Amino acid sequence: MNHEVPTTKPFTRRACAFTLVELLIAIAILAVAIGIAVPALQPNDRALLVTAAGQVAADMEYAQSRSIAVPNDATLVKFDPDKRDGATYWVATVSDPDTPVMKPYTTTPHTITFGVGAAADLAGISIELIGVTDQVVFDSVGRLNPITDVRVRLSNDGGELDVAVSAATGFVTIEDPP
Numbered sequence: 001m002n003h004e005v006p007t008t009k010p011f012t013r014r015a016c017a018f019t020l021v022e023l024l025i026a027i028a029i030l031a032v033a034i035g036i037a038v039p040a041l042q043p044n045d046r047a048l049l050v051t052a053a054g055q056v057a058a059d060m061e062y063a064q065s066r067s068i069a070v071p072n073d074a075t076l077v078k079f080d081p082d083k084r085d086g087a088t089y090w091v092a093t094v095s096d097p098d099t100p101v102m103k104p105y106t107t108t109p110h111t112i113t114f115g116v117g118a119a120a121d122l123a124g125i126s127i128e129l130i131g132v133t134d135q136v137v138f139d140s141v142g143r144l145n146p147i148t149d150v151r152v153r154l155s156n157d158g159g160e161l162d163v164a165v166s167a168a169t170g171f172v173t174i175e176d177p178p
Contacts, residue, residue, distance in 0.1 A: 045158025052114060052125045052154050053161040053174045056089070059112065060165060060172045063091050064138045066101070071140030075101070078135040079127060079152070087127040088113040094137060128153040142170040153177060
């Protein structure tokens with residue numbers, strides 16, 4: 001009697017892994033994708049300019065509403081565009097124009113310096129005042145005092161934008177320069 005044991009192939013296990021070449025190709029593709037995506041995520045000069053204009057407009061409107069709320073001591077926005085560490089302005093009262101008022105619900109002065117602190121991302125923004133020397137003053141009904149239209153021209157490598165304040169109405173708008 002012939003008792004043969006059936007022969008089977010020995011169990012072989014095939015490893016499922018990437019080769020070195022496949023791994024290098026995958027890393028190269030990821031590096032190219034990151035190189036394309038990261039600059040797109042950074043704000044461009046025009047976006048920074050729009051942000052700065054929005055900040056100035058909001059602070060103008062704050063000063064205007066504060067003048068209406070506290071009519072016996074009007075509020076102003078004072079500018080120091082040539083300050084060494086960046087264009088600076090602050091919100092103050094007419095009785096003490098060189099001392100910023102405190103931001104609401106905080107103990108920090110209402111001062112903005114482009115490129116520093118909360119406005120650190122806005123470095124490179126410059127300010128030019130048109131129709132006013134160094135401050136924009138609102139009266140007790142929210143109009144400009146003196147009654148002269150004001151433009152705060154902001155500029156950087158992305159162009160120029162004006163924060164315009166109408167003398168008669170006190171309306172604050174952001175627009176392209178004329």
